[in-house]
Amino acid sequence: MSTTSTTSATTTADGAPVPPPIRWFGTTWVQRGTGYWLRRAAVSTGALAATAAGALLLRLGVSGVRMSEAGPLTMLLSLAVGLCSALAGLRNWKILTEGKDALTGWMAEEKQLAGVWLVGCTGALAAYFARSLVEAPGEGLKRAAYDQETAVWHRRRASRAEREARRGGRRRS
Structure with a gap:
């Protein structure tokens, strides 16, 4: 039995998730x-x-x-x-x-x-x-998975930016 994943496996160069295509609709x-x-x-x-x-x-x-x-x-x-x-x-x-x-x-x-x-x-x-x-x-399933992946990516990006800002502040001292 084959299973199809609703999550996207690919990301952009900056790590943002790419929405999975839907048959006849693409992205x-x-x-x-x-x-x-x-x-x-x-x-x-x-x-x-x-x-x-x-x-x-x-x-x-x-x-x-x-x-x-x-x-x-x-x-x-x-x-x-x-x-x-x-x-x-x-x-x-x-x-x-x-x-x-x-x-x-x-x-x-x-x-x-x-x-x-x-x-x-x-x-x-x-x-x-x-x-x-x-x-x-199938859009509802793909949209929910994509929105969740995007939210996780934004949280990680924000925390990474915050960490880098703290490190940058320490180095200047």
């Missing part, structure tokens, strides 16, 4: 300029289009089973698709808001429940769309 999420808002609109539109395409594909699949006149199977398949979509959407929402490391229990199962996540792709895409209306998906 525009830090300043939230015009490019950020245009990308947010494009990502939301793309996620909505992908959700609609996934729903259409699932609808065509269920319609194919309905045409085969397998009555009870059609209802069972519709319920299974709905349940898988709900579970995948819930899981994706948790990943986007709390991070992949916060997944526990059945949500953390990647390989065993791969079929559920695949069938529930529409729910996962819908959760991505909904999250993209609030912020760049």
